[in-house]
Each structure stands twice: as C-alpha cells, then as structure tokens.
Amino acid sequence: MEYPNQSGSRQRKLQPNVRMRGTPVDPSDPSLLFDDTSAGGNKPEHGGVGKGPDVYPGQALLSDPMSNLAMAYGSSLASHGKEMMDKNLDRFIPISKLKYYFAVDTVYVGKKLGLLVFPYMHDNWEVSYQQDTPVAPRFDINAPDLYIPVMGFITYILVAGLALGTQNRFSPEILGIQASSALVWLIIEVLAVLLSLYLVTVNTDLTTIDLVAFSGYKYVGMIVGVIAGLLFGRMGYYLSLLWCCVSIFVFTIRTLRLKILSEAAAEGRLVRGAKNQLRMYLTMAIAAAQPIFMYWLTFHLVR
Amino acid sequence: MAFTLYALIQTAILFTNAIAVLHEERFLSKIGWGAEQGIGGFGDEPGIKAQLLNLIRSVRTVMRVPLIAVNSVCIVLLLLFG
Numbered sequence: 001m002e003y004p005n006q007s008g009s010r011q012r013k014l015q016p017n018v019r020m021r022g023t024p025v026d027p028s029d030p031s032l033l034f035d036d037t038s039a040g041g042n043k044p045e046h047g048g049v050g051k052g053p054d055v056y057p058g059q060a061l062l063s064d065p066m067s068n069l070a071m072a073y074g075s076s077l078a079s080h081g082k083e084m085m086d087k088n089l090d091r092f093i094p095i096s097k098l099k100y101y102f103a104v105d106t107v108y109v110g111k112k113l114g115l116l117v118f119p120y121m122h123d124n125w126e127v128s129y130q131q132d133t134p135v136a137p138r139f140d141i142n143a144p145d146l147y148i149p150v151m152g153f154i155t156y157i158l159v160a161g162l163a164l165g166t167q168n169r170f171s172p173e174i175l176g177i178q179a180s181s182a183l184v185w186l187i188i189e190v191l192a193v194l195l196s197l198y199l200v201t202v203n204t205d206l207t208t209i210d211l212v213a214f215s216g217y218k219y220v221g222m223i224v225g226v227i228a229g230l231l232f233g234r235m236g237y238y239l240s241l242l243w244c245c246v247s248i249f250v251f252t253i254r255t256l257r258l259k260i261l262s263e264a265a266a267e268g269r270l271v272r273g274a275k276n277q278l279r280m281y282l283t284m285a286i287a288a289a290q291p292i293f294m295y296w297l298t299f300h301l302v303r
Numbered sequence: 304m305a306f307t308l309y310a311l312i313q314t315a316i317l318f319t320n321a322i323a324v325l326h327e328e329r330f331l332s333k334i335g336w337g338a339e340q341g342i343g344g345f346g347d348e349p350g351i352k353a354q355l356l357n358l359i360r361s362v363r364t365v366m367r368v369p370l371i372a373v374n375s376v377c378i379v380l381l382l383l384f385g
Contacts, residue, residue: 177307184306199354 101146101209103136111141112148116220117244119251125258142255146209149216156182156219156297159226163301166230182297189215189293193286197260200282204259214252218290221248222298229302237302245291252287316373322362323370331359 086095115122127142128135137145160178164170190211197204221244229237261279331337336356 180308181306184308184311187311198358199351201354 097207097209098146100134100136101144101213103138104145104147105138108138108141108145109148112145113220115141116148116217116251117224117247119247119254122254125254127258144210144213146213146216149213149219152216152219152223153182153186155223156226159223160301163226163230167303185293185297186212186215189289192289196282196285200278202260202279202282206259214255215290217251218248218294221245222294225294226298226301229298234302237298241294241298245294248290248294249287252290253283256283256286316377319362319366319370320374322359323366325359325363327363 125142128140134140134143137143137147157175157179161170161175164174190208193211193215194208197206221241224244225237225241228240260283261276325331327337336359
C-alpha cells in the first residue's frame with residue numbers, strides 16, 4: 001500500500017507529523033472524534049470499516065472464499081448497525097448541534113475563564129453571526145460553549161471530594177451523591193428558567209443547551225471559592241466566593257440582557273413599559289439565582 | 304441537601320399528577336382559571352395569567368395518557384419493592 005497515492009486520490013490535505021505512518025491501519029483518520037469545525041475545514045471521510053482486515057499478515061485466511069464472504073457480511077452489518085444507531089440517536093440528542101458547543105480551543109477557554117472572574121473590562125458582549133448561524137465559540141468569545149461547564153462540573157466533583165477528604169468525611173459514595181445533587185440542582189434551575197421564559201413570552205433564540213451552558217458557568221466560581229477555602233480557611237473562602245458571585249452576577253446580566261431584552265433596552269436607553277420591566281426583572285432574577293446556588297452548593301464543603 | 308435523581312423523578316411525577324387532577328369545570332372555572340377565560344385579546348401578547356392557564360390546559364391534555372402508564376408502573380414497583 002503506498003500511502004502517498006491513496007491520500008492523493010482522496011483529495012485530502014496531508015497532515016504531516018501527527019499520523020503514525022508505520023501502522024498497517026486504514027489511512028483515514030480514526031482519531032478525530034469530532035468533525036473539524038474550523039472554517040473551510042477538511043472533512044476526513046469515514047474509511048470503510050472493512051478495509052482493516054485487508055492488511056492482516058495471515059493471507060491464507062483471506063483466500064478462503066467463505067471467510068471472505070463472512071467478513072464482508074459482518075462489515076456490512078456493522079456499518080448498517082452504526083448508521084441506524086446514529087440516526088436514532090440523532091433524534092433524541094442533537095449530536096450535530098452539540099458539536100458546535102464543543103468547538104473550542106485553548107485561547108477561547110483561557111479568555112472565557114478570565115471573563116468569568118473579571119467581566120468588568122469587556123465591552124462588546126454581542127454574539128457575532130455568520131449568515132444566520134452563530135459563529136463557533138472558537139472565533140467568538142461571547143458565544144456559549146459546553147466545554148467549560150462540563151469540565152467545571154467534573155472538577156467541582158473532584159474538588160468536593162478533595163475538600164471532604166481533608167475533613168475526614170470522605171467515602172466513595174460521597175462523590176456520587178455530590179454529582180447527582182449538583183446535577184439535580186442544575187436541571188431544576190434550567191427548568192425554572194425555561195418556565196419563566198415561557199410565561200413572560202420572550203421571543204429569544206436561547207436554546208435549552210444555551211441555558212445549560214450559562215448555568216454551568218457558575219461552577220468555575222465555585223471551584224475557585226472551594227480551593228481558596230482549602231488553602232486559606234473560611235475567610236479566604238468567603239472573600240473569593242464573594243468576588244466570584246459578583247462577577248458571575250455581572251457576567252450573567254450582561255450576557256442575558258442582549259438575548260432577553262428588546263433592542264432598545266439592551267443598548268442602555270431607558271425604555272419604559274411593563275413588558276421591558278418584566279424582562280429586566282427576569283434577567284436580574286436569573287442572575288441573582290447564580291450566587292445563591294454557588295453558596296448553596298459549596299458551603300458544606302468548607303469548615 | 305442531597306438530592307438524588309430519583310427524588311427529582313418523584314417530584315416531577317407528583318407535580319404532573321397534581322396539575323392533571325385539577326378538574327376543568329368543578330374547580331378551574333369556579334376560581335376564574337378556566338380555559339375560556341385564558342384567551343385574551345388576539346392582537347396583544349398574552350399576559351402571564353393567560354400563559355399559565357394555557358400551560359395548565361396543555362399539560363392536562365398532553366400528559367393524561369402517559370401519566371396513566373407512569374402511575375401504573377409506579378404502583379407496581381412500589382408494591383413490589385416498597
């Protein structure tokens with residue numbers, strides 16, 4: 001198998017130093033779990049699943065027509081099952097929409113974390129669009145993502161285990177209890193926000209996943225608070241939690257204001273009217289719920 | 304407060320049951336929350352009360368049959384496992 005010929009025929013850019021050239025595996029990339037969502041990205045095609053066995057050294061096995069037939073049948077069954085599962089899974093969990101939320105890179109994560117603890121210097125909070133679809137988080141710092149909330153949740157569980165361990169209150173079940181407790185509060189919060197958005201008839205393009213993302217940003221502040229509490233005692237915990245609460249409050253208000261309020265009110269001009277006032281109250285209520293949850297989920301961890 | 308996922312499911316089932324047992328003519332109309340009182344003017348955006356009444360009515364309509372199934376499953380499981 002000459003690899004340069006095969007890559008040329010597939011019209012794909014050669015990726016120089018990452019691929020292991022010596023392995024006798026299918027040349028299409030098995031290690032890319034997500035589609036490359038960068039602009040103008042090259043989409044590696046799924047190689048045939050059945051191409052693998054072609055390279056086995058046991059040539060005698062393949063010359064037998066029965067085993068050839070069995071292998072072809074097995075590979076077709078596997079690919080059929082895979083595509084049926086993909087199709088059914090896509091009906092319940094929108095996988096392609098989820099991929100948008102995980103298209104992040106290190107620079108974005110760094111800037112977003114900085115924004116979560118210090119949102120006071122940032123002026124432009126609008127999400128930029130590209131022909132009606134929001135730009136991927138990689139290119140726009142204001143776009144919501146799911147990477148930070150998921151990582152924050154997992155880190156919060158681990159830090160909670162660590163904090164409880166330093167107080168000799170740890171047991172392996174505690175991790176599961178903390179995880180399900182935090183998850184339940186997250187679900188309750190997202191449902192409450194959805195209900196209140198429905199009642200106030202806000203025409204917004206906030207999806208459920210966006211709300212999960214915004215609710216998940218508070219885990220960063222909680223982690224900072226608990227770690228400060230571990231290092232510096234209760235006073236450190238309270239001070240850092242206060243700082244993170246205020247910054248999450250400001251962050252949430254500034255982000256949600258553009259999405260929930262009408263255009264004029266979002267620009268800062270005072271627009272009177274019951275509807276805008278109600279929406280402002282709603283935004284402030286959502287933002288005020290964040291510090292409450294942050295305190296509620298962490299105060300039992302720091303003694 | 305350690306909530307578990309099981310507690311959340313229980314809460315959801317209890318809440319949905321509570322909304323489903325609100326009878327339309329015996330109760331909701333008597334306190335002014337009937338279905339016909341919810342529809343306000345068509346040009347204006349519906350207020351909070353109208354949205355709430357709409358929500359109650361849709362939950363009752365949609366969840367009636369699934370609740371029968373879920374409640375039966377719950378009854379059987381609670382009888383078997385306590």
